Every structure is written in structure tokens, then in C-alpha cells.
Amino acid sequence: MTSRAEHSGKAPVGQPVLRCQGLQKVFQTHRRDPGMRGLLRSFVARETIEVPALRGIDLSIEAGEFVGLIGANGAGKTTLVKVLTGIVPATQGRSELFGEPSFELSDAAKSRLSIVMGQRSQLWWDLAPLDSFLLLREIYRVEKSDFDLRLEQLARRLAVTEQLRIPLRHLSLGQRMRMEILGAFLHRPQLVFLDEPTIGLDLVSREEIRTILSEINREQGATIVLSSHDMEDIENTCRRLLILSEGRLLYDGDLVKLRERLFEKRAIELHLEPHAAEPDPAVLAELCGADVQLLRSSAGALSFAVPAARVQPFLAQVFARLAVRDLAIERTPLDVLVRELFQREGEG
Amino acid sequence: MAVHPQVALLLQATLYELKKVTAWRMGFFVREIARALLRPLLTIFMFQAVFAAQGATELGGRDLDGTVRYLIAVAWIEGLIFHDRMLDLAEQIFQGYVTKYLVMPMRCFTLALARYVQFSITQTGVAALLGIGGALLLPGVWPLPVAPEALLAALVLALAGSYCFLLLYFLLNSIAFWLEVVWTLLVMTRFVTMFLAGVMLPLSWMPEPLARALEYGFPYWSIAGPAEILLGERPVSDVWTGLAVIGVSITVLEPLRRVVWKRGLARYGGSGM
Numbered sequence: 001m002t003s004r005a006e007h008s009g010k011a012p013v014g015q016p017v018l019r020c021q022g023l024q025k026v027f028q029t030h031r032r033d034p035g036m037r038g039l040l041r042s043f044v045a046r047e048t049i050e051v052p053a054l055r056g057i058d059l060s061i062e063a064g065e066f067v068g069l070i071g072a073n074g075a076g077k078t079t080l081v082k083v084l085t086g087i088v089p090a091t092q093g094r095s096e097l098f099g100e101p102s103f104e105l106s107d108a109a110k111s112r113l114s115i116v117m118g119q120r121s122q123l124w125w126d127l128a129p130l131d132s133f134l135l136l137r138e139i140y141r142v143e144k145s146d147f148d149l150r151l152e153q154l155a156r157r158l159a160v161t162e163q164l165r166i167p168l169r170h171l172s173l174g175q176r177m178r179m180e181i182l183g184a185f186l187h188r189p190q191l192v193f194l195d196e197p198t199i200g201l202d203l204v205s206r207e208e209i210r211t212i213l214s215e216i217n218r219e220q221g222a223t224i225v226l227s228s229h230d231m232e233d234i235e236n237t238c239r240r241l242l243i244l245s246e247g248r249l250l251y252d253g254d255l256v257k258l259r260e261r262l263f264e265k266r267a268i269e270l271h272l273e274p275h276a277a278e279p280d281p282a283v284l285a286e287l288c289g290a291d292v293q294l295l296r297s298s299a300g301a302l303s304f305a306v307p308a309a310r311v312q313p314f315l316a317q318v319f320a321r322l323a324v325r326d327l328a329i330e331r332t333p334l335d336v337l338v339r340e341l342f343q344r345e346g347e348g
Numbered sequence: 349m350a351v352h353p354q355v356a357l358l359l360q361a362t363l364y365e366l367k368k369v370t371a372w373r374m375g376f377f378v379r380e381i382a383r384a385l386l387r388p389l390l391t392i393f394m395f396q397a398v399f400a401a402q403g404a405t406e407l408g409g410r411d412l413d414g415t416v417r418y419l420i421a422v423a424w425i426e427g428l429i430f431h432d433r434m435l436d437l438a439e440q441i442f443q444g445y446v447t448k449y450l451v452m453p454m455r456c457f458t459l460a461l462a463r464y465v466q467f468s469i470t471q472t473g474v475a476a477l478l479g480i481g482g483a484l485l486l487p488g489v490w491p492l493p494v495a496p497e498a499l500l501a502a503l504v505l506a507l508a509g510s511y512c513f514l515l516l517y518f519l520l521n522s523i524a525f526w527l528e529v530v531w532t533l534l535v536m537t538r539f540v541t542m543f544l545a546g547v548m549l550p551l552s553w554m555p556e557p558l559a560r561a562l563e564y565g566f567p568y569w570s571i572a573g574p575a576e577i578l579l580g581e582r583p584v585s586d587v588w589t590g591l592a593v594i595g596v597s598i599t600v601l602e603p604l605r606r607v608v609w610k611r612g613l614a615r616y617g618g619s620g621m
Contacts (some may be wrong), residue, residue: 027617082618087450089614107453113453122448124364126371131364138360140452141353167371 016060017191017223018084020102021055025079025247026050031260053079055247056093061225063190068215068238068255069227075244077227081193085115097191111140114189116180118196123168129179131162133186140187147186154182157212174205181209185216191223198233210236231331264308268315269328272300276323283321285313357454361462362469369470384474387423388482392416392489408552413489415550421491421575422547424478428471428506429545429570430464430513432538437521438530441612444619457518457609464514468507494580501587502574508594509570513541515601522605527613546572566597 031049032042041047053076061067071077077265084095086102095102098109105113116122123132135146155161158178163171177197184192194213198206214237217224228234234241234255241258243251251258272279281303287304288294289340292314296303302322306314311329318324351359399405399412410418437460440446449456482490485616493499520537523529541547543568551559562568569590576582 031545042439078618082447087447087618088616105451110451110453115448117448120444120448124368127367131367135360135364138357139354139452141453187433 013212015063018059018061018097018225020057020059020084020093020095021052023054023059023080023083023090023095024052024092024218025054025083025088026052026091027079032326044199048219053247054083054090057247057249059249059252060225063223064217064221065240066214066224066238067087067226067240068234069225069242069244070229070231071244071250073316074246076247077244078195079247080244081115081195081225081227085113085193093304101280105160111144111187112190114184114192116184116192116197118177118194118199121168121176122180122183123176125169126164126167128167129160129171129183132168133164133183136183136186142187150186150188151182152162154185157215158182159208174201177201177205177209181212185222188220189222191225193225195227196229197226198228198230206230206233213237223260265305265331266308266311268293268306268311268318269330270302270318270322270324271326272302273323273325274300276300287317287321354458357458358462358465359461365462365466366469369430369466374544380470380474380557383423384427384471384478388478390490391419391423395419404508408550410550410552412505416489417491418550418575418579418581420482420489421578422545422550422571423572424475424491425502425574425578426483426508426542426545426547427475427478428468428503428510430467430510430517432513432517432534434463434467435460435514435517435521437518438524438534440461441521441524442528442617442619446616447618449566450613450616457605460514460518463467464511468510472503472507491575491579493578495584497584498577498580501584502578504575505569505577505587505594506571508591509566512521512566512570512594512597514539516596519605519608522608522612525615528537542571545570546575564593566594569593 027052028048031047032038056078064141069077083090084097084102086105089103097105098112100106100109124130133151154165158181160178160182161177163175168176174330181197198209210233213224216222226233226238238255241251241255244250284294291307291310293305295305395416396412405411407415446456480587483492517534520533521530523533544562544565551562553574573590577584577586
């Protein structure tokens with residue numbers, strides 16, 4: 001597809017589309033103490049406090065990459081996206097998109113950019129998505145013939161052709177998110193930020209959206225930065241992973257290598273028989289050993305982090321020593337992963 | 349001939365706005381049509397009551413019929429003036445919905461401008477229907493234009509003045525980057541500007557120096573001035589004075605709007621994203 005603006009085609013692979021150095025963002029807020037005294041104090045002399053959201057991020061993303069951005073709530077993911085895309089200015093440091101300062105992006109640079117916010121619709125609630133897309137066509141100056149072709153292709157791929165003329169409010173959450181994605185890729189952007197694009201979707205829809213994003217990344221060379229709490233989103237699409245914690249970039253590297261290091265663990269949650277005796281600490285110590293970690297212990301429930309290769313012998317050991325009523329095996333939760341990374345950073 | 353991209357965007361955005369206001373048919377009727385009908389009707393009853401209570405035959409140089417005709421003309425023209433509730437920019441700033449536009453290759457003001465164009469198209473249509481209906485149903489009461497030129501001059505002044513209101517409300521909405529009192533400011537501004545425009549009371553009821561001073565403001569030339577031209581109380585040639593006043597106001601408001609918007613963006617936190 002070509003367009004009237006200078007944003008058609010792929011960005012040269014290997015060239016950085018995004019770069020930032022020493023990026024810091026501090027938000028100012030006010031502290032209000034509780035009670036009448038606090039009310040009066042805050043009314044007369046308000047105390048301003050600074051909340052650092054980003055604490056010196058260095059980052060470079062090259063054309064064609066598919067990057068995952070994860071972190072706990074408040075880690076700074078959304079702030080990083082906002083600063084990188086020029087929605088908010090950085091307090092300190094430098095951020096560039098397509099070689100231009102993020103906060104002073106030209107229209108040509110903006111034409112190569114797209115953002116999908118899972119919790120904020122880009123499209124108008126009362127109108128059919130097609131109306132919103134027609135407006136996007138004018139905003140991004142896409143030629144009509146190209147627009148028609150692109151719309152037809154994307155709608156077919158996203159399975160929403162029949163819903164294009166139905167008001168957005170009548171569509172399901174999954175269909176609405178597909179429309180958001182369609183709108184985001186209509187002008188063939190070179191860099192796309194997706195913030196929680198699968199939030200609230202069922203398993204099938206999530207899987208389909210992941211597949212489509214991967215295809216677009218592969219076929220069109222669009223650089224994609226995906227921010228999500230869903231580890232499956234990240235694992236199934238991204239090749240590079242960024243982990244943010246308290247405004248710092250805790251990890252920036254290959255997802256496969258990280259998976260080798262950490263993802264090969266499983267979280268095993270055990271529910272013990274209701275009237276069984278409390279597990280003997282000596283038994284727990286024996287179960288843990290060198291590579292198994294006791295994550296949580298509460299009344300009648302235990303949670304362990306176990307290397308994937310050791311799950312079977314571990315469970316055999318558990319059934320031999322504990323009265324287990326039920327169990328659940330999951331991949332290592334994000335918080336455990338981040339905690340473990342912290343520990344390693346501290347040790348290293 | 350190829351249309352300039354900005355014009356094409358404005359046209360598409362205007363169509364988009366028209367679709368938005370007509371998406372709910374009952375909402376469209378209440379908001380766009382019933383509102384325009386209500387004020388002229390209330391004006392008739394209200395000023396009959398004012399004259400009856402005063403026992404007067406003339407107030408501010410107009411008798412009851414003249415006053416009612418003037419105030420209906422004012423209410424009729426006021427329907428063309430961009431309304432503070434037409435912009436939801438402050439809410440978009442608070443809620444973070446404006447974020448999506450900030451990463452698009454366009455000026456956010458284009459969407460506000462499209463809303464102005466949509467509003468002007470819709471309200472000109474409604475005003476035309478109201479004018480025809482009023483003239484047919486309320487002969488003798490409804491204010492008839494003294495000449496086609498007077499009608500045209502009044503329309504041009506009202507639409508140009510309406511643009512000043514758009515700039516003013518956009519500016520006030522932009523204050524949402526700093527303060528959470530935009531709604532109160534808008535209501536206060538609406539109240540004051542409608543007073544200055546002679547909507548609440550005929551300016552002829554006010555002291556002479558004050559009435560003269562108000563003629564230097566765009567609110568007057570947006571509503572009362574066009575009403576007086578329409579009724580033949582002012583010569584049609586006064587349209588140039590009105591356009592000059594409105595032109596000066598736009599020259600002041602436009603850069604102010606840009607500065608406030610730009611400074612506001614530097615403070616934006618993108619909440620809700």
C-alpha cells in the first residue's frame with residue numbers, strides 16, 4: 001500500500017526506529033493527610049511531592065523487532081510508552097522516534113506511528129467502525145484505492161468484514177479490539193505500540209490476535225512494542241523482552257535466553273486435605289532442596305517454584321509425604337519472575 | 349482538482365460529526381430542534397409578563413410587540429452561536445481520551461473546527477425551518493427580516509461571531525490541563541457573554557454608556573447586532589463594523605488559544621491511558 005504521506009513501505013531493517021538515553025520522568029502530586037487537620041493543612045499549604053516514574057532508561061529498538069514490555073502495576077510501562085511516543089515530555093534525558101525528538105514529532109513521523117490502548121478506544125462508540133476508519137484515512141492521508149484494499153485485507157484477516165457497518169457499541173469486546181487493531185494498521189505504520197491489546201478477551205480471541213500481530217510483524221516488517229500483563233501474549237509473539245521495575249529497566253534481552261533461565265520453572269500450588277496435620281517443616285525443607293523454592297505457605301495451601309524438568313519427581317515426592325487434595329501447575333507468575341530477577345541482580 | 353489535505357480532513361471530520369449528532373434520533377431532535385423552539389416561545393410569555401407587571405407600554409424605546417420581536421430575533425440568532433456544551437475537550441483531557449489524537453498527524457483543533465462547521469450547518473438548517481415556521485404560524489409576532497441583505501448580513505455576523513465563541517470555549521477547555529474547574533468557568537463565561545450579547549435583556553434597557561461600550565465586543569456583534577440589522581434598527585452597512593470587531597477578536601483569541609494549548613500539552617500527564 002502506498003500513501004500520500006511519506007510513510008509507506010518498511011523501515012530499513014536493523015536501523016533504530018526508537019532510541020532513548022537517560023530517560024527520566026517525574027510526576028508531581030500533592031500529599032493530603034487524613035482528617036480535618038489534614039484537610040485544612042492541604043487547603044492552606046499544600047505539600048507537593050515528586051513521584052519518579054522513570055529512572056534513567058537507555059533503550060534502542062530496531063526496525064522489524066517485536067518487543068515485549070512487562071512489569072508489575074506502577075512499574076512505569078505506560079509512562080515509558082507515553083514518553084517514547086511524545087504524549088508527555090520527559091523530565092530528563094533524550095528520546096527519539098525515527099530520528100526526531102519524541103515530544104516534537106513532525107506529522108511525517110507521526111504518520112509512521114500507531115498506538116493501540118486496550119483500555120481506551122480509538123473509535124467512536126456510537127458510529128460504525130467504518131466511519132472512524134474513513135476519518136483515519138483522511139488523517140493519515142491514505143489513497144482511497146489503497147485504503148479500500150487494505151481495509152478489505154485486514155477486515156478479512158481479522159474476521160470482522162460483516163461488522164464494519166454496525167455501530168461499535170453493538171460489537172463484542174473481542175470484535176471491538178479487532179477493530180482497534182484494524183484501525184491501528186490501516187495506514188501501514190512502521191512502529192506500533194500496543195498496550196494490553198488482549199485485556200478482557202477470551203482465550204480464542206487472544207490467540208487469534210497474537211497470530212495476526214505476529215503475521216503483520218513478519219510480513220510487513222512493522223516494529224511492534226507490546227505491553228501486556230499476559231505472559232502468554234509475550235511468549236507467543238515477542239523475540240525481545242523488556243522488564244521494567246520501579247521505573248528502571250531490569251532486563252533487556254532475548255526472550256528465549258530468559259526463558260531458559262527462568263521460564264522453565266513451574267509454579268505448583270498444592271491444596272492439602274482439610275483435616276490433615278500441618279506439614280512438618282523438616283518435610284518442607286526436604287521437598288525444597290537446592291532448586292525448588294517454597295513461594296507461599298498458608299492454611300492448607302502451599303506454593304512451590306519447581307524447574308520444569310523436575311516436576312514429575314517433585315510431585316512423586318509430594319504425594320508420598322503430603323495429603324494432597326488438589327493441585328495446580330502453572331508457568332512461573334510474573335511477580336515471581338521479577339522477584340527472582342531482582343535477587344539475581346542483587347547477587348550479581 | 350485535488351482537495352487540499354487539511355480541507356479534505358475537515359470535510360471528513362465534519363461528516364463524522366454530523367453522523368455523531370444524528371446517531372441518536374431522539375437526542376438529535378431534543379438537542380438541535382426542541383432547544384431552538386423553546387427559547388422564542390418562552391420569550392413571548394416572559395416579556396408579556398414583564399410588561400404586565402410594570403404596567404408599561406414601552407421599555408428601552410420598544411413597545412411590547414417590538415421587544416418580543418427583538419428578543420425572538422435574538423433567541424433565533426443565538427441558536428446559531430457555538431455552544432459551550434458542544435466541546436467536550438476538557439473532559440477528554442481529564443479522562444485521557446485526547447491522548448489518541450496527540451499521536452496522529454493532525455491538529456486537535458481541526459476536530460473542534462469540524463464540530464463548529466457541523467454545528468453551523470445543522471443550526472442554519474434548523475434556524476431556516478424555524479424562521480419559515482415562525483413566519484407562518486406567528487404572523488405579526490415573528491421578526492421578519494427587513495430585506496434579504498439584512499438576513500444575509502445577520503447570518504454572516506452570527507456565524508463569524510460563533511467562530512469567536514468556538515475559540516473562546518476551546519481556550520477555556522484547554523485550561524483543563526491545569527485546573528478542574530473548567531465546567532464552572534464555562535458556565536460563568538456563557539452567562540457573562542450572553543449578558544454582553546443582549547440575550548438576557550435588550551441592551552437598550554441598559555445605561556447608554558454601557559450599551560455603547562458593549563458594541564465593541566464580539567458577543568454584541570454575534571447576536572444583538574445581527575438582530576438589530578435583521579429588524580432594520582441598524583443599517584445593513586454596519587455589518588462591516590461588526591466584522592471588524594469580530595476580526596480583531598479572532599486576531600487576539602487565535603494566538604492565545606495556540607499558546608494555552610501548547611503550554612497545556614507540556615503539562616499533560618496522559619491520565620487514564
